[in-house]
Amino acid sequence: xxxxxxxxxxxxxxxxxxxIRLEMRRNPRVFLMGEDVAGGATxxxxxxxxxxxxxxxxxxxxxQEFGRERIRDTPISESAYIGAAVGAAxxxxxxIAELMFxxxxxxxxxxxxxxxxxIRYMFGGKASIPxxxxxxxxxxxxxxxxxxxxxxxxxxxxxGLKVVAASNPADAKGLLTAALRDGNPVIFCEHIALYQxxxxxxxxxxxxxxxxxxxxxxxxxxxxxxVSMTARHALAAAExxxxxxxxxxxxxxxxxxxxxxxxxxxxxxxxxxxxxADESNPVCGLATHIAGIVASKGFSSLHAPVGLVTPPHSPVxxxxxxxxxxxxxxxxxxxxxxxxxxx
Amino acid sequence: xxxxxxxxxxxYETMVTIRDFETRxxxxxxRGRIPGFVHLYAGEEAVATGVCASLxxxxxxxxxxxGHGHCIAKGCDVDGMMAEIFGKATGLCKGKGGSMHIADVxxxxxxxxGIVGGGPPLACGAALSAKMRGxxxxxxxxxxxxxxxxxxxxxxLNLAAIWKLPVVxxxxxxxFAESTPxxxxxxxxxxxxxxxxxxxxxxxxxxxxxxxxxxxAQEAINRARKGLGPSxxxxxxxxxxxxxxxxxxxxKTDELQQKMMAHDAIKNLHETGIQQxxxxxxxxxxxxARVQQKIEGAVAFADRSPYPELSELxxxxxxxxxx
Numbered sequence: 124x125x126x127x128x129x130x131x132x133x134x135x136x137x138x139x140x141x142x143i144r145l146e147m148r149r150n151p152r153v154f155l156m157g158e159d160v161a162g163g164a165t166x167x168x169x170x171x172x173x174x175x176x177x178x179x180x181x182x183x184x185x186x187q188e189f190g191r192e193r194i195r196d197t198p199i200s201e202s203a204y205i206g207a208a209v210g211a212a213x214x215x216x217x218x219i220a221e222l223m224f225x226x227x228x229x230x231x232x233x234x235x236x237x238x239x240x241x242i243r244y245m246f247g248g249k250a251s252i253p254x255x256x257x258x259x260x261x262x263x264x265x266x267x268x269x270x271x272x273x274x275x276x277x278x279x280x281x282x283g284l285k286v287v288a289a290s291n292p293a294d295a296k297g298l299l300t301a302a303l304r305d306g307n308p309v310i311f312c313e314h315i316a317l318y319q320x321x322x323x324x325x326x327x328x329x330x331x332x333x334x335x336x337x338x339x340x341x342x343x344x345x346x347x348x349x350v351s352m353t354a355r356h357a358l359a360a361a362e363x364x365x366x367x368x369x370x371x372x373x374x375x376x377x378x379x380x381x382x383x384x385x386x387x388x389x390x391x392x393x394x395x396x397x398x399x400a401d402e403s404n405p406v407c408g409l410a411t412h413i414a415g416i417v418a419s420k421g422f423s424s425l426h427a428p429v430g431l432v433t434p435p436h437s438p439v440x441x442x443x444x445x446x447x448x449x450x451x452x453x454x455x456x457x458x459x460x461x462x463x464x465x466x
Numbered sequence: 467x468x469x470x471x472x473x474x475x476x477x478y479e480t481m482v483t484i485r486d487f488e489t490r491x492x493x494x495x496x497r498g499r500i501p502g503f504v505h506l507y508a509g510e511e512a513v514a515t516g517v518c519a520s521l522x523x524x525x526x527x528x529x530x531x532x533g534h535g536h537c538i539a540k541g542c543d544v545d546g547m548m549a550e551i552f553g554k555a556t557g558l559c560k561g562k563g564g565s566m567h568i569a570d571v572x573x574x575x576x577x578x579x580g581i582v583g584g585g586p587p588l589a590c591g592a593a594l595s596a597k598m599r600g601x602x603x604x605x606x607x608x609x610x611x612x613x614x615x616x617x618x619x620x621x622x623l624n625l626a627a628i629w630k631l632p633v634v635x636x637x638x639x640x641x642f643a644e645s646t647p648x649x650x651x652x653x654x655x656x657x658x659x660x661x662x663x664x665x666x667x668x669x670x671x672x673x674x675x676x677x678x679x680x681x682x683a684q685e686a687i688n689r690a691r692k693g694l695g696p697s698x699x700x701x702x703x704x705x706x707x708x709x710x711x712x713x714x715x716x717x718k719t720d721e722l723q724q725k726m727m728a729h730d731a732i733k734n735l736h737e738t739g740i741q742q743x744x745x746x747x748x749x750x751x752x753x754x755a756r757v758q759q760k761i762e763g764a765v766a767f768a769d770r771s772p773y774p775e776l777s778e779l780x781x782x783x784x785x786x787x788x789x
Contacts, residue, residue, distance in 0.1 A: 154598065192598065198628065203621035206587020207594055210605075213576055214526060214595040233618070237581045238588060245567040246577060247560030248782030282783050306785040381784075 128325040136181045136318040138292035139257070142299035143182065143219065145328065147189055150217060153303055156195040156204055157221025157257075161186035164196040178223055179259075179318060201231035205256065209239045209308075212254040217303060222258040225312065226272045239308040240283030254309070255302045260288065261314035261352055261402060262450050268438035271315070271446075273351075273402040276409050278310045279380035285333055286379040288312035290354035292322040294377055297331025305333060312379075314351045314402075336383035338390065342372035345396040345460050348387060348413060350376040353400040353432075353451050360400075360456035369464050379409060387413060388421045398430035398459045400451045405433040430459035469677060474739045477519060477676050479753045481511040481732050484535040486761045487544060488707075491534070491551060491565075494765065495711045501553050504565045507535030509674075509706035512731035513638050514539035516679025517606055517699075520687045524603040526574040526592045528585035530638075531566045532705070533578025536608050540575040542568065548764035554771035561774045562782065576605075582643075583616025585609055586635065590622050593631035593690075604632040604690040606683075612643030614657045623664040623698065632690035634683065637700040638673065644709045645717040658700035666696050673701025674731045677738070 133141065147153045160182045162175025176183025186194040197204040201222060208218035222228065228235070239252045262271040279286045285307050289295040295313070302309035339354065340361050349357035354375035361371035372390050376383065391397050397417055399410040414429040432455045440446050488508040494500050507514070510532070518527065518539035529536040537547055542558060550557025551565050558570050569577035576592060579585050589607035596603035613619055614637055626633050637657045641648055654660070661668025667686070671678050679701055686697035704726035708715045739745040 198621075198624060200621035200625055202618045203587045203590060203625040206584075206618065206622070207591035207625065210528070210576065210588035210591020210593075211595040211598075212591070213571060213588070214592045215599060216591075216595045218591070233581055233584060234587060238579075238584060241567075242569075242577065243785060244782050245559060245563040246569045246571065247558065247562050248785075249559070250569065250571045250577075251785045253785075282780075285784070 130323040130325055132321055132323055133292055134319050134321050135292045135295050136179070138296040138324050139181055139299055139313065140183070140185065141324070142296045144185060144188065146300055146303045147185070147193065150303070152215060153217045153219065154193040154195060155182060155185065155219040155221065156197050156208065158197055158199055158223055160221050161191055161194045161196050164191060177221065181318065201227055202234065205231040206234040206238060208254045208256070209234055209242070209252055212239070212252040213242065213250055217253045219255045219257060219303070222256050224270050225258040225260050225274045226269050228274060228277065235278065235284060235308070236281060240281045244283060251306050252308045253306045255299070255311050256308070257311045257313060259315050260312045261316055262439050262446055263316040265441060265443055265446060266315070267441040271439040275310065275312050275379050276403050276407065276412070279409070283308065284380065285309045286312065287333055287377060288314070288351035288379060289377060290317070290351050290375050293324045293329070294331050296324045297329045298333065298377060300328070301330045301333050304330070309333070312351060316352060331377065334378050334381045334383055336377055336386040337375045338372060338386065339375045340371065340373040342370040342394065344370045344394055345398060345464055346372045346374060346387070346390040346394045347398050347400065347456060347460060348374045348376065349400045350379060350409070351402070353402055356451060356453045356456055357400055359453035360460060363453060363457045364460055367461070367466060369460060369466065371460060384416055384420070387417065391417055391421045392424045395424055395426040396463045397425065398432060398456060398463060400432040400456045402434065402451055404436055405431070406436050408433060427463040427465070430463045432456050432459050469744065471744045473519070474735065474744045475749060475753065477515055477680065478732070478735050478739065478750060479757065480515040480519070480539055481676065481735065482753060482757045483544065483760065484508070484511045484514065484538045485732060486757050487534060487538060487547070487764070490761050490765060492707065492711060500551055502564050503710045504551065505532040505710050506705065506707040507532050509726065510638055510640060510703045511535055512676035512679050513636065513673045513701045513703055514608065516676045517634070517636055517683040519680055520684045521606065524574065524596070524601055525605070526576050526603070527606040527608060528576050528589045528592070529578045529608050530585065530610055530613070531578060531580050531582070532610065533568055534565070537568050537570070537575055537578065541573050542570045542575055544760060544764045545767040549768040549771045552768040552771070553773065554768055555774040556767070556771040560778065562778070582610065583613040583618040585613070586618050586622030589633050589635070590625050590631055593626065593633040594629065596632055602691045604634060604687055607633055607635045608638060609635070610643065611637060611639040611641070611648045611652065611657060614660070615651055623660070623666065623696070626696040627664045627666050630693060630695035632693070633696045634686040634690055635696060635698045636683070637698065638703055639700055640703050640705045642709070642717065647717070656700060658698050661698040666698060668698040668700070670700040670702065673703035674726070674729050674734070676731050676735050
């Protein structure tokens with residue numbers, strides 16, 4: 124973040140709200156649709172300032188400024204409205220479709236798997252699909268197996284989609300703005316446990332480029348890679364490791380696809396050790412993908428096997444005791460880092 | 467309805483172009499010159515032709531895996547189409563899409579679609595886009611009877627209805643979803659009756675009578691243009707060939723095939739045109755000859771075109787960021 128920028132402190136949710144607001148002011152083609160994104164459509168007794176603004180209130184207040192044409196409540200028909208976002212994008216609009224929880228992707232996968240991601244290629248580069256799907260990922264809210272999954276590897280697996288997941292309010296604002304200007308279908312993943320965390324964001328227009336990871340802490344002994352919530356856990360772990368004399372470098376991926384392999388490989392070349400922390404499922408997941416890249420392109424740098432901190436290959440459990448055991452944590456990252464450092 | 471000479475000749479030329487194009491694709495496929503799968507539209511020409519005849523600049527269509535007819539009716543270049551089907555670099559999609567994905571967005575043709583039921587949500591979006599941009603453009607959603615059993619169809623009809631989207635859903639009921647008869651896969655006799663469940667107009671018509679299709683589609687399109695919302699138009703039709711080329715079609719009886727082919731849309735229009743004094747046999751002959759040349763030219767173009775460079779393998783996956 125450039126130092127001369129004027130900043131303010133907001134929550135992660137407010138940062139997302141602001142990115143949408145500013146981009147909708149700038150570009151009349153941008154609109155938002157999803158279940159309850161305004162809330163209470165057509166109810167005469169409901170004042171606009173009482174409208175829900177999304178199930179977690181992230182888009183609250185937008186309907187007052189932009190009206191119900193552009194902040195558009197949908198029926199619970201994910202196939203229809205996420206598919207409609209593709210059709211609207213192909214014909215001149217820039218839709219933001221909110222898929223309330225990414226666990227609901229089963230209801231509308233074709234729009235992403237076979238339509239939005241494929242159209243440009245299938246049509247020989249003669250079409251573009253500028254759209255964003257905002258969706259909630261992550262556990263910690265005791266929401267259990269069908270509301271708490273972290274499924275971005277499924278999206279990243281599909282050529283033609285871009286996938287981003289911010290770990291802080293500034294990146295959330297900057298990446299969402301970039302996503303709305305990208306011209307490609309972008310899946311914007313919002314970790315449920317991040318919405319209320321606060322941070323500084325630049326005022327006014329702010330863009331964080333898609334495809335660039337951030338080194339959020341420099342170190343020389345081990346590289347800790349994380350994304351979204353695990354990028355924060357990695358920073359906390361690094362502070363703990365410092366007490367043991369282990370100097371960890373932290374890479375916040377920010378974008379999952381296209382992945383910034385260069386930043387990862389450069390860091391591993393410097394530290395010689397790697398721990399990847401990720402909340403998605405471990406089989407064919409992000410952590411193993413990164414381990415594979417480093418094994419094939421940075422093997423000679425490695426002084427130890429790659430440490431992986433992921434959930435077990437099981438659904439997200441409900442009971443708080445079980446969910447806490449399921450999720451990656453700073454403590455688990457510390458333990459993995461100590462192991463790869465031989466301490 | 468009042469039909470003039472120009473309309474008759476235009477409808478005839480489009481239908482003959484589709485028929486000849488498909489007949490030639492069938493031959494070239496049999497000769498092993500076309501890779502992959504092809505799903506031919508022959509027999510169903512009246513639907514795409516009758517519907518698209520009332521479209522104007524800026525209107526869009528979504529299509530199906532059986533999409534060649536929709537492409538031609540919406541004005542796609544037949545040279546580029548044939549080259550695409552041959553997998554050549556000069557194809558409309560640079561050889562990257564093939565028969566099931568032919569598209570020309572600049573012409574409002576939003577793509578043949580390999581996913582049954584893939585089109586209706588896209589059509590809602592294109593119609594929403596037209597509405598939000600303040601145009602009076604419409605989107606036509608072509609889909610088969612098989613797609614009428616997909617959830618996307620039902621969700622899309624409801625979405626289009628509640629938002630009063632300018633979309634006309636055109637069910638091409640050719641009697642079979644692959645080999646499964648519509649009488650088995652659909653609980654009711656007329657797909658159009660489902661319109662009532664979504665509070666929109668529905669009509670079931672003879673899809674092998676191009677003038678009937680033209681008239682019914684015009685009414686639905688005008689309704690959509692005026693902002694009165696979507697309609698569901700079911701065209702009962704028949705495909706002369708298999709689900710795909712190579713299909714033995716054992717599920718069809720000779721009796722059915724002969725009955726439907728005796729009711730051929732092109733033959734019907736030819737007869738009607740002459741009977742009503744709107745055109746002469748010479749007019750039709752001239753069109754036949756012109757179309758034959760056009761298709762010959764398309765095959766020759768495809769033939770002499772190069773295959774894509776290997777450097778094209780992973781281009782066009784993403785657009786370079788515009789910001």
